[in-house]
Amino acid sequence: MSVPALNIKNVSHSYGTRKALDDVSFTVAPGSFTVLLGLNGAGKSTLFSLVTRLYAARSGEIEILGADVMRAPGAALRRLGVVFQARTLDLELSLMQNLIYHAALHGIGPLEARRLGLEALARAGLAERANDKARALSGGQMRRVEIARALLHKPRLLLLDEPTVGLDIKARADLLAHVRGLVRDEGLGVLWTTHLIDEIAEDDPVVILHQGKVLATGRAADVVAQSGADTIGAAFARITGVDARSEG
Numbered sequence: 001m002s003v004p005a006l007n008i009k010n011v012s013h014s015y016g017t018r019k020a021l022d023d024v025s026f027t028v029a030p031g032s033f034t035v036l037l038g039l040n041g042a043g044k045s046t047l048f049s050l051v052t053r054l055y056a057a058r059s060g061e062i063e064i065l066g067a068d069v070m071r072a073p074g075a076a077l078r079r080l081g082v083v084f085q086a087r088t089l090d091l092e093l094s095l096m097q098n099l100i101y102h103a104a105l106h107g108i109g110p111l112e113a114r115r116l117g118l119e120a121l122a123r124a125g126l127a128e129r130a131n132d133k134a135r136a137l138s139g140g141q142m143r144r145v146e147i148a149r150a151l152l153h154k155p156r157l158l159l160l161d162e163p164t165v166g167l168d169i170k171a172r173a174d175l176l177a178h179v180r181g182l183v184r185d186e187g188l189g190v191l192w193t194t195h196l197i198d199e200i201a202e203d204d205p206v207v208i209l210h211q212g213k214v215l216a217t218g219r220a221a222d223v224v225a226q227s228g229a230d231t232i233g234a235a236f237a238r239i240t241g242v243d244a245r246s247e248g
C-alpha cells in the first residue's frame with residue numbers, strides 16, 4: 001500500500017478538562033477526495049490546528065506523506081497546503097501580490113513566484129484578474145485564490161476547513177467541482193471538512209467525526225449501507241443521533 005497523504009494515529013487533544021479529540025485515527029489516500037463530516041464543535045478545527053502545528057501539545061501521531069509533523073516538521077509542512085475557514089487574503093493587495101507574499105514565506109523568489117502565480121491563477125480560471133485587488137472578487141473567487149495560494153509550493157496534500165461556508169449554492173458547487181478537478185487531474189490528496197452532507201459523493205471516502213470521536217470511516221456508499229439507512233443524511237443521523245442539514 002502506498003504511503004498515505006495524511007495519517008492520523010490515535011490523536012487526542014484537550015482544552016483544559018474538555019476533550020476536543022478522543023483517540024482519532026484515519027487516513028487520506030493520495031489522489032483521494034476525503035470528506036471529514038462533522039457538526040460544529042466536532043473537533044475539525046482542532047484537528048487542523050494539530051496537523052498544521054499551530055498546537056503542539058497532543059498525544060498520538062500525525063504524518064504527512066510519511067513525514068511526522070513533530071519529528072520532521074520542515075519536510076511535513078512542505079508537503080501540505082491549507083485553506084482555513086476564515087478568509088485570509090489581503091483585500092487591498094492584487095491577487096498576484098497576495099500570491100507573491102505567500103511564496104516568499106516558502107523561500108520562493110519573486111520571479112519564480114510570478115511564474116507559479118500565473119500558472120496557479122490560470123488553473124483557478126482567474127489569470128486575467130491577476131492585477132485586480134482581492135476586494136473586487138466574489139466569495140467563490142476569493143476561495144479559489146486561497147486554494148491557488150495554498151498550492152503554490154506544490155504540496156501533495158491540501159486541507160480545507162469548511163471552505164464553502166458563506167457561499168451561495170452555485171459558488172459552492174463550482175468550488176467543489178474545482179477541487180474535485182485538482183484531485184482527478186493532479187493526483188492531489190484532499191481533506192475537505194464540512195457539515196453539509198450534500199457535498200459528499202457516493203464514492204468519496206468519508207470520516208464521520210462527532211464530539212471528538214471518529215464514529216465511521218469508509219466509502220460513503222458503504223457507510224450508508226452499513227448503517228442500514230438510505231442516504232448519507234439518514235446514515236449520519238443514525239450514527240450520531242443528530243440530524244445534519246444539507247445547507248447552511
Ligand SMILES: Nc1ncnc2c1ncn2[C@@H]1O[C@H](COP(=O)(O)OP(=O)(O)OP(=O)(O)O)[C@@H](O)[C@H]1O
Binds near residue numbers: 018020040
Ligand atoms: N481554544 C479553545 N479553548 C477551549 N475549548 C475549545 C477551544 N477551541 C475549541 N474548543 C472546544 O473544543 C471542541 C471542538 O471544537 P472545534 O472548533 O475543533 O470544532 P469544529 O468541528 O471545528 O467546530 P466549528 O466548525 O464550530 O469550529 C468544542 O467543544 C469547542 O468548544
